[in-house]
Amino acid sequence: MTDWRDQLAKQLQQRQHDGLLRSLRDVDRPGRVVRRDGRDLINFASNDYLALAGCERLAAAVAESAQRFGVGSGASALIAGHAAPHAELEARFAKFKHAAAALLCPTGYTANLAAVTALVRPGDLVLMDKLNHASLIDAARLSGATVRVFPHLGYAKLQRLLEAATAPRKLIVTDAVFSMDGDCADLPALCELRDRSGAMLLVDEAHATGVLGATGAGLAEHQAVAGHVDVTVSTASKALGSLGGLITAEQLVIDTIVNHARAYIYTTAAPPTQCAAIGAALDVVRDEPQRRARLAELAQHLRAELIAAGWQVPLANAPTPIVPVITGDAGRTVHLADRLEQAGLLVAAVRPPTVAANASRLRLSLRSDHTDADLTRLLDALGKPAA
Numbered sequence: 426m427t428d429w430r431d432q433l434a435k436q437l438q439q440r441q442h443d444g445l446l447r448s449l450r451d452v453d454r455p456g457r458v459v460r461r462d463g464r465d466l467i468n469f470a471s472n473d474y475l476a477l478a479g480c481e482r483l484a485a486a487v488a489e490s491a492q493r494f495g496v497g498s499g500a501s502a503l504i505a506g507h508a509a510p511h512a513e514l515e516a517r518f519a520k521f522k523h524a525a526a527a528l529l530c531p532t533g534y535t536a537n538l539a540a541v542t543a544l545v546r547p548g549d550l551v552l553m554d555k556l557n558h559a560s561l562i563d564a565a566r567l568s569g570a571t572v573r574v575f576p577h578l579g580y581a582k583l584q585r586l587l588e589a590a591t592a593p594r595k596l597i598v599t600d601a602v603f604s605m606d607g608d609c610a611d612l613p614a615l616c617e618l619r620d621r622s623g624a625m626l627l628v629d630e631a632h633a634t635g636v637l638g639a640t641g642a643g644l645a646e647h648q649a650v651a652g653h654v655d656v657t658v659s660t661a662s663k664a665l666g667s668l669g670g671l672i673t674a675e676q677l678v679i680d681t682i683v684n685h686a687r688a689y690i691y692t693t694a695a696p697p698t699q700c701a702a703i704g705a706a707l708d709v710v711r712d713e714p715q716r717r718a719r720l721a722e723l724a725q726h727l728r729a730e731l732i733a734a735g736w737q738v739p740l741a742n743a744p745t746p747i748v749p750v751i752t753g754d755a756g757r758t759v760h761l762a763d764r765l766e767q768a769g770l771l772v773a774a775v776r777p778p779t780v781a782a783n784a785s786r787l788r789l790s791l792r793s794d795h796t797d798a799d800l801t802r803l804l805d806a807l808g809k810p811a812a
């Protein structure tokens with residue numbers, strides 16, 4: 426019998442051979458410019474869209490909260506870990522999202538696990554967009570419900586699946602902004618399908634919260650269906666600059682999660698400092714709409730310039746700060762990312778299994794503090810695709 430260490434090593438060697446080996450490479454701190462291996466790089470690889478991870482206002486709120494409440498919650502939420510800062514933040518976040526109630530989980534990943542596994546169980550049906558985030562896929566599998574996948578934005582197929590479904594509970598699950606493609610779900614269409622079928626609709630607003638909508642509430646606000654989605658999961662780890670998953674829904678759903686979601690019940694509550702960071706981020710989202718406007722302007726400009734240069738960029742008019750450049754082959758993608766790094770630019774090379782085979786890409790992600798000169802430098806370094 427082969428030793429388990431040999432087996433693990435072989436697995437990694439195979440990844441290396443396929444150009445898919447991943448490893449940790451540290452940066453000094455998050456920001457528009459990060460230092461890695463002794464070199465400064467302009468950061469096009471973060472989800473810190475509003476540049477809040479390093480924002481003074483958030484840091485001050487966290488420091489003050491740490492003085493008042495300490496740095497840990499000390500227990501799971503149901504035992505003794507849910508305190509006044511949690512309750513205050515949840516009430517505020519529910520209002521921000523045009524929802525009746527909210528619940529804070531330690532991360533977006535656990536929020537997705539908690540929401541989906543509480544809503545459906547074996548015998549029920551989950552209907553998933555093919556490009557949904559891994560956390561939603563894991564959540565659906567963990568629920569034990571039957572999972573059916575519809576093509577990306579393929580709502581005609583979704584409608585057929587809903588019409589044929591006999592399960593007692595049906596749950597439609599979608600990303601709002603798709604994390605590797607930067608395109609958006611059509612939430613009004615999904616609300617209509619939900620209304621006609623008696624299904625529930627869960628939307629993961631991870632990459633839309635703080636970015637889209639007149640007040641930054643997300644895609645539902647941007648598409649004029651705020652308050653009409655049954656369950657929304659937001660994460661504070663992207664535009665809001667810190668960490669935490671927030672589920673918003675009617676009280677019945679929140680009570681169901683608190684009672685049935687193992688991913689919520691059996692983990693320590695987020696510390697009060699996390700509530701302070703998220704609260705301060707909401708203040709900035711409210712007070713500084715110019716950050717959202719700048720992000721939208723940068724995204725439009727970058728997409729237009731890349732397309733003009735001949736790069737394959739899906740959806741020229743997508744309103745999001747995630748701009749993928751489809752390069753196809755994994756090796757070529759890594760080579761391009763290395764070349765950009767040599768030119769002082771940090772860009773994520775996204776490869777299988779995160780995306781489908783031959784759909785590797787550079788994922789350019791924008792931040793509101795990128796300068797025009799940063800974009801020019803990126804476009805100059807990319808040049809034109811090889812013929």
Ligand SMILES: Cc1ncc(COP(=O)(O)O)c(C=O)c1O
Pocket residue numbers: 532533534535537558560600604629631632660661662668669670
């Ligand atoms: C669409 C989507 N949902 C959920 C998550 C998980 O959120 P978190 O990083 O806060 O756990 C992510 C990011 O990792 C994401 O991109």
